Amino acid sequence: MTGAGPTSEHAPDPAEPATPPVSPAVERANRMNAANMVRSLLPLVVICLLIVGWQAFRSSPDVGVRTVDPSSAVQLAAARAGYELLVPTGLDEGYRPTSARTDAGDAGEGDPVTLQIGYLTPEEEFAGFVVSDDRAADPVAAVLDGAEEQGTVELAGRSWARSTTVDGETALWREADGVTVLVSGSASDEELQVMAESVAPYTG
Numbered sequence: 001m002t003g004a005g006p007t008s009e010h011a012p013d014p015a016e017p018a019t020p021p022v023s024p025a026v027e028r029a030n031r032m033n034a035a036n037m038v039r040s041l042l043p044l045v046v047i048c049l050l051i052v053g054w055q056a057f058r059s060s061p062d063v064g065v066r067t068v069d070p071s072s073a074v075q076l077a078a079a080r081a082g083y084e085l086l087v088p089t090g091l092d093e094g095y096r097p098t099s100a101r102t103d104a105g106d107a108g109e110g111d112p113v114t115l116q117i118g119y120l121t122p123e124e125e126f127a128g129f130v131v132s133d134d135r136a137a138d139p140v141a142a143v144l145d146g147a148e149e150q151g152t153v154e155l156a157g158r159s160w161a162r163s164t165t166v167d168g169e170t171a172l173w174r175e176a177d178g179v180t181v182l183v184s185g186s187a188s189d190e191e192l193q194v195m196a197e198s199v200a201p202y203t204g
């Protein structure tokens with residue numbers, strides 16, 4: 001007879017369900033508490049803040065404004081022009097030149113000469129200056145062709161015609177001895193008038 005001794009095995013109860021093994025994914029999910037989630041998201045938050053800060057920095061008024069020295073273009077135009085060159089003079093530092101170009105480099109003796117200088121104004125708007133002895137020159141025609149005249153204004157003892165361009169911007173201009181002087185842009189009338197008043201003969 002075989003007796004039930006200490007070494008006998010206990011047969012599993014067929015009615016008792018077996019405990020299924022826990023998968024690694026479930027174990028990992030159980031370990032993910034709030035602190036772990038915060039630590040995981042922190043680098044992403046820092047990266048997002050850096051991106052936002054960089055975009056705000058780039059959007060600040062003075063960032064990305066590339067100023068130029070217009071003196072070389074002015075000197076070349078003065079040397080080749082067959083007329084007394086006029087340029088903005090004595091503008092305060094709020095008017096920053098951002099472009100300057102002239103066709104004087106290709107001009108022969110007696111050829112027309114055009115000078116353009118673009119400015120960023122104190123109110124962060126554009127003001128362009130053009131002087132040329134060619135009324136049909138592109139920088140002049142692009143502003144005055146199709147413009148609607150709005151009377152005249154007296155600035156620094158000179159009469160300037162005031163027009164509204166096809167783009168809805170203000171243009172102040174005058175002609176004398178076949179030379180057109182023009183100030184225009186998205187800047188306010190007050191800022192354009194300041195620039196027009198500053199126009200004087202270039203003295204080198």
